[in-house]
Amino acid sequence: MPVAHKDVFVTTDFPTTAGSKMLEGYRSPFESTVTRKLAESGMVCLGKLNCDEFAMGSANETSAYGQAHNPWDTSRTPGGSSGGGAAAVAARLAPAATGTDTGGSIRQPASFCGITGIKPTYGRASRYGMIAYASSLDQAGPMAHSAEDCALLLSVMCGPDTERDATSLDVPAENFTRQLGDSIEGLRIGVPAQFFADGLADDVRTAIDAALKEYEKLGATLVPVQLPRTQLSVPAYYIISPAEASSNLSRFDGVRYGHRTANPVDLQDLYKKSRAEAFGDEVQRRIMIGAYVLSEGYYDAYYLQAQKIRRLIANDFQAAFKDCDVIAGPVAPSVAWQLGDKADPLASYLADVFTLPASLAGLPAMSLPVGWGAHQMPVGLQLIGNYLQEGRLLNVAHRFQQVTDFHQAEPKSI
Numbered sequence: 001m002p003v004a005h006k007d008v009f010v011t012t013d014f015p016t017t018a019g020s021k022m023l024e025g026y027r028s029p030f031e032s033t034v035t036r037k038l039a040e041s042g043m044v045c046l047g048k049l050n051c052d053e054f055a056m057g058s059a060n061e062t063s064a065y066g067q068a069h070n071p072w073d074t075s076r077t078p079g080g081s082s083g084g085g086a087a088a089v090a091a092r093l094a095p096a097a098t099g100t101d102t103g104g105s106i107r108q109p110a111s112f113c114g115i116t117g118i119k120p121t122y123g124r125a126s127r128y129g130m131i132a133y134a135s136s137l138d139q140a141g142p143m144a145h146s147a148e149d150c151a152l153l154l155s156v157m158c159g160p161d162t163e164r165d166a167t168s169l170d171v172p173a174e175n176f177t178r179q180l181g182d183s184i185e186g187l188r189i190g191v192p193a194q195f196f197a198d199g200l201a202d203d204v205r206t207a208i209d210a211a212l213k214e215y216e217k218l219g220a221t222l223v224p225v226q227l228p229r230t231q232l233s234v235p236a237y238y239i240i241s242p243a244e245a246s247s248n249l250s251r252f253d254g255v256r257y258g259h260r261t262a263n264p265v266d267l268q269d270l271y272k273k274s275r276a277e278a279f280g281d282e283v284q285r286r287i288m289i290g291a292y293v294l295s296e297g298y299y300d301a302y303y304l305q306a307q308k309i310r311r312l313i314a315n316d317f318q319a320a321f322k323d324c325d326v327i328a329g330p331v332a333p334s335v336a337w338q339l340g341d342k343a344d345p346l347a348s349y350l351a352d353v354f355t356l357p358a359s360l361a362g363l364p365a366m367s368l369p370v371g372w373g374a375h376q377m378p379v380g381l382q383l384i385g386n387y388l389q390e391g392r393l394l395n396v397a398h399r400f401q402q403v404t405d406f407h408q409a410e411p412k413s414i
Contacts, residue, residue, distance in 0.1 A: 003153075004094040006085050007048040008055055008131040009035050009140075014045065018131045019053040019063035019081075022258045022278035032129025033161050034098060034140045041156045046094055050084030053280045054249065055100055055133045057081050058108060058348045059339070062282040067339060070113060071411040072377055076336040079109030085143050086113035090411060096144040096153055100130060102137045103237050104331070104355025107367040110143055111331035111380025114369040116397065116407060117143040118150050120390050122362035123169035125154075126161035132248040134241035135167065137359050146407050147368060147397035151176040154390060171388065179391040180398045185219035187396065190324030194230035195354055201334040207371030207379035208330050211400065214370075215328075218399055225320040225327065229313050233356035236313070238349055239293050239306035240360075246290030249283070285345065314361040317384070326396055327384040330354055331367045335377035354382060364390045368397045369406040378406075 010016045010028035017023045031039075039045065052062040060068040060083030070078040071091035078087040082099030086109035089097050099106040101119035110117030118141050125140040132138060142153035159173035191212065196205065212222055254260040254274025261273035279287070293302040320327060332351055342348040358365040364387070367380035381400075385393040401407050 001043050001096075002046045002094060003038055003043045003096045003098065004046040004049050004085065004088055005035055005098045006051050006082050006100055008051060008100055009098060010129045010131065011035050011045065011048075014048050016048065016131070017065070018055070019051045019065060020278065020280065020283070021064045022252050024064075024259065026257065028129070030129060033126035033164060034130065034157050037156050037159070038098070038153070049088055049097055052081035052083070053283050054131065054245070055081040055102060055105060055138075056245070056282050056286055058104075058351055059337075059342060060084065060109075061339065062280055064280060069339070070336050072114065073336070073375060075338055076377065077112065077339050079112035079336060081105040082143065083109045086110055086115055086117070089113070089115045089143050089145065092410065096142060096149060098157075099141055099143050101139050101141055101359065102133050102241060103359045104352050106141045106143060107331050107355050107365060107380070107382060108352070110367040111369075111382075112336035112378065114378030114380075114406065114409060115143055115145055116147050116150050116366065116368045117141060118154060118366035118390065118393065119359070119364060120154060120158060121169070121364045121387050123167050124158045124171065124364075124388070124390070126159075126165045126168050128161055128164035134244035135248060136244060137241060146401055147394045148177065148180060150366070151180060151394045151398070154394075174391065176391050176394055179395040182395050183219065184215070184396055184399050187220040187326070188223050188324040189215055189220050190223050190225035190320050190327040192225050192227040192230065192320070192327060192329055194227050195329030199333050200330060201373065203373035204330050204332070204334060204379050207373055208381055211370035211381045212328060214400060214404065218403070223324045225324055227316050227320060227357060229309065229316055230353065230357055232309050233313055233360055234349060234353055236306040236309040237352070237356045237360060238289070239302050240310065242286040242290035243294050243303050244290070246287045246294065249279075249287055252278070282345065310360045313357050317357070317361050317363060321386050326393060329382050331380040331382040335373035335375065335379060358384045363387060364393055366393050366397060368400065369409070370400070370404070371406060
């Protein structure tokens with residue numbers, strides 16, 4: 001069975017660039033755990049997939065190698081940062097792809113391209129050999145057409161890897177297909193008021209409401225819940241993730257590997273020019289923000305406060321899960337936008353408001369196609385579960401896909 005990998009997983013058979021000139025032509029001497037496990041299961045790698053540079057972006061527009069395009073409308077973004085994978089699966093170029101999700105980078109492109117994608121609990125899948133953006137948030141996951149396909153892939157991808165990855169959970173591998181056939185009669189679906197406030201496009205709201213009604217027909221019960229700090233997830237995430245990025249990307253200095261400037265005057269000049277020449281604008285922007293919030297005099301005011309908010313967001317989810325089994329809502333405030341429409345970085349940051357809370361809390365979350373919005377573009381429903389509840393999420397998505405055919409639709413462009 002063929003699979004294609006996001007270009008942040010290092011592989012020995014293909015170059016790994018992370019969408020950056022910094023790693024142009026780089027070949028890893030070792031294989032990432034995720035790609036190795038999939039290969040050992042019998043999957044054949046088709047190649048690498050475009051992504052935002054170092055996975056930093058929400059539209060696949062920051063890659064040094066050009067933009068990926070949405071197969072449903074090639075003038076629109078496929079989402080990011082795993083947009084290359086979502087586009088490839090949606091266009092039937094590959095039956096499945098790997099992605100990484102730091103703040104929504106599997107769920108948002110899955111929603112924009114009308115496919116299914118899941119981010120497991122933080123630590124479920126090994127980060128060994130996955131080029132780091134924000135180490136406390138990054139998590140690998142699969143993208144495919146159906147929840148059943150994602151369950152098969154995730155069963156192989158997950159498992160303890162504590163010898164290579166210090167953040168790996170010492171939790172045995174699990175067969176996530178085991179629960180797919182379970183009934184969802186009596187399932188309590190939490191519907192957060194904050195996910196349906198002003199800012200959510202009417203076409204997305206209509207598709208999500210219709211999907212929730214379908215779940216009621218299947219025997220589930222809708223329960224109103226509160227996630228009061230949803231809006232705070234944006235500033236918290238865009239302090240924590242750049243801080244970790246500035247640390248992780250400090251290794252790309254032109255000395256050991258990666259791009260090296262020609263004819264530097266001295267070592268300091270080598271550092272400056274190598275990084276300035278090879279890093280794109282968005283990566284430089286996040287490195288600068290991260291260095292600032294970690295600097296003396298600002299660490300307590302920004303980074304420490306953001307970490308406290310992160311804990312409060314996680315507590316909000318635990319309070320909500322006392323009243324429900326899963327949480328449902330939109331993945332993004334709108335359908336895929338036109339390429340170039342969100343040239344202002346802050347506009348693209350705000351588009352992550354519904355995916356960021358689960359990432360900050362380290363919870364499993366997924367997107368599945370549930371309808372159509374403006375311009376006949378796909379709309380995804382986000383399902384969020386409690387820790388280590390991937391099997392339940394996949395079961396809930398699978399039951400919906402058994403009575404609908406949104407996941408089987410093909411873009412007209414193919």
